[in-house]
Amino acid sequence: MYQFGQASDSIRSSNTGAQFETRNPADPKTVTGEYVSTPPETLQEIAALAAQAQKGWGALPPVERARIVTRFLDRVEAQAGQITLSVTREQGKPLAEARGELGKSLREARFMVSEGARADGQVVPAQRPGMRNLIITRPRGVIAAITPWNFPVLTPMRKIAPALVHGNAIILKPSEYTPAAACLMAEAARDILPDGLFQIVLGGAETGAALVSLPAVQGVTFTGSVATGRAIYKLAADNLAEISLELGGKNAAIINDTHDMTACLDQVVNAAFQCAGQRCTAISRVIVSSRLADEVTQGLIERAQRVRLGDGMKQDTTMGPLIHADQLRRVERLVQQGLTEGAQALTGAQRASNDGLGDGYFYQPTILSGVDPAATVAREEIFGPVISVLTYSDFDEALQILNTVDYGLTSALFSNNNELVQRFLNASQNGMLHINHGTVPDDHMPFGGIKNSGVGAYSVGSSSARFYTTEHSAYIKFE
Ligand code: NAD
Numbered sequence: 001m002y003q004f005g006q007a008s009d010s011i012r013s014s015n016t017g018a019q020f021e022t023r024n025p026a027d028p029k030t031v032t033g034e035y036v037s038t039p040p041e042t043l044q045e046i047a048a049l050a051a052q053a054q055k056g057w058g059a060l061p062p063v064e065r066a067r068i069v070t071r072f073l074d075r076v077e078a079q080a081g082q083i084t085l086s087v088t089r090e091q092g093k094p095l096a097e098a099r100g101e102l103g104k105s106l107r108e109a110r111f112m113v114s115e116g117a118r119a120d121g122q123v124v125p126a127q128r129p130g131m132r133n134l135i136i137t138r139p140r141g142v143i144a145a146i147t148p149w150n151f152p153v154l155t156p157m158r159k160i161a162p163a164l165v166h167g168n169a170i171i172l173k174p175s176e177y178t179p180a181a182a183c184l185m186a187e188a189a190r191d192i193l194p195d196g197l198f199q200i201v202l203g204g205a206e207t208g209a210a211l212v213s214l215p216a217v218q219g220v221t222f223t224g225s226v227a228t229g230r231a232i233y234k235l236a237a238d239n240l241a242e243i244s245l246e247l248g249g250k251n252a253a254i255i256n257d258t259h260d261m262t263a264c265l266d267q268v269v270n271a272a273f274q275c276a277g278q279r280c281t282a283i284s285r286v287i288v289s290s291r292l293a294d295e296v297t298q299g300l301i302e303r304a305q306r307v308r309l310g311d312g313m314k315q316d317t318t319m320g321p322l323i324h325a326d327q328l329r330r331v332e333r334l335v336q337q338g339l340t341e342g343a344q345a346l347t348g349a350q351r352a353s354n355d356g357l358g359d360g361y362f363y364q365p366t367i368l369s370g371v372d373p374a375a376t377v378a379r380e381e382i383f384g385p386v387i388s389v390l391t392y393s394d395f396d397e398a399l400q401i402l403n404t405v406d407y408g409l410t411s412a413l414f415s416n417n418n419e420l421v422q423r424f425l426n427a428s429q430n431g432m433l434h435i436n437h438g439t440v441p442d443d444h445m446p447f448g449g450i451k452n453s454g455v456g457a458y459s460v461g462s463s464s465a466r467f468y469t470t471e472h473s474a475y476i477k478f479e
Helices: 040-059 061-077 080-091 097-117 153-166 180-190 205-212 226-236 261-277 293-306 327-339 394-402 420-428 460-469
Strands: 002-004 019-024 026-035 122-124 131-139 144-145 170-174 199-202 219-223 240-245 251-255 283-289 342-346 366-369 387-394 410-414 432-435 471-476
Touching: 002 180, 019 080, 019 342, 019 387, 026 080, 040 131, 040 144, 040 170, 040 199, 040 205, 040 327, 061 080, 061 097, 061 153, 061 180, 080 170, 080 180, 097 460, 122 366, 144 205, 153 170, 153 180, 153 219, 153 460, 170 205, 180 199, 205 226, 219 226, 219 460, 226 240, 251 261, 251 394, 251 420, 261 283, 261 293, 261 387, 261 410, 283 293, 283 394, 293 342, 293 366, 293 387, 327 366, 327 387, 387 394, 394 420, 410 420
Parallel strands: 002 026, 144 170, 144 219, 170 199, 219 240, 251 283, 251 410, 283 387, 366 387, 410 432
Antiparallel strands: 019 026, 122 131, 131 471, 342 366
């Protein structure tokens, strides 16, 4: 049982805050954590502490900041076992996936730390003689970060590491469903980072809204749903705070032709069912040439039926439960609506409760075929283990189906036809474009989306500096 929230150095709370608990989604009777919310009225004080800590931290040379943040990352790595266990217990994903998540978050963070240490601005030729122009950057100040429940380590770390190395203070509100990992990371920072530089606040929507409304916050980075992103954008606008929103997706793989159908389908299914489909980059639509429809559909069914649902703590589990009862009901409702709107269920399409799964929020891996591009399941983010198969007869139609949704996060094309690859790279309305592999991103590439999938600078890689720093044009005259 994790217990966080009594006033401590980095997890800001108070004995008067409302209490809340987390439960194991594989076995909802089991309470996994007890927490105390941060009362919104204490946030001003928390922000003042952050601003104070940021002054000294922001003045350190970037290489020195990088050295200190690296010590913090080393400690997180040393505590990997405890942190990954908390992810499986609160989020439900298999332990191997939780380990993979922690490993990826550390690789990304270490890359971002070296990237931030190098942040050096630009020398630009001046218009007037005897002058030199510079573009320099400075830390933005106090950053508010709000994260969802699907990646309790990766998403917070994607914000913590670049915020710190670029010289900012960060106040993080993790999801109320999975706060343990972030709290453990904040504890790992103790004695390494200055007091107040990285603080956690706990609670739900109310705490989050109060946090992003603080006038002392100069940047708001949010990952979560479109509806919450819209609400946060409005709140941040009142203070004209910089914004970075990473929102949902309705990602597709177009399968036109492939030299290796086995590898293609393995990657599609992996991208669709990891984290029980609760990934913003999950492939939830397979748009297949009608020539290959039977082969692809058969391959998807076989792979879906091989998935072993179960408690993430068990060795042989390959897919865990959905996060909570509402999410389970949402997936059930959307699949049912898909069937009503004409789709056929080829496998799954119902809750799984046999074989010792008990009351866990398990949903069977599901393949729907005959899905109309206008159907709800083809347009709305489901965030569950559901693949909708849509067919096309020519590539124009494939691109049209691909782009018909409001989202624009990630997409994949399987084809060895150069012309089609070029057309896809130019026309796919998504922030991330993959050719001949699934939607797993590299550890150093910009990560983000367009349309309803994101606003502002992408995270990871070089792009994140645009959010975490401010830019200054300097004109120097040598007399
Ligand atoms: P959510 O939007 O419900 O909650 C996300 C976070 O926002 C939580 O910490 C929550 O407490 C907080 N919050 C809720 N209402 C708020 C408000 N009014 N003001 C301030 N904070 C508020 O999302 P979720 O259910 O936790 O996560 C699922 C969603 O996240 C999906 O839509 C998914 O696509 C998206 N997501 C996107 C990415 C990405 O990188 N694009 C990554 C992971 C998840």
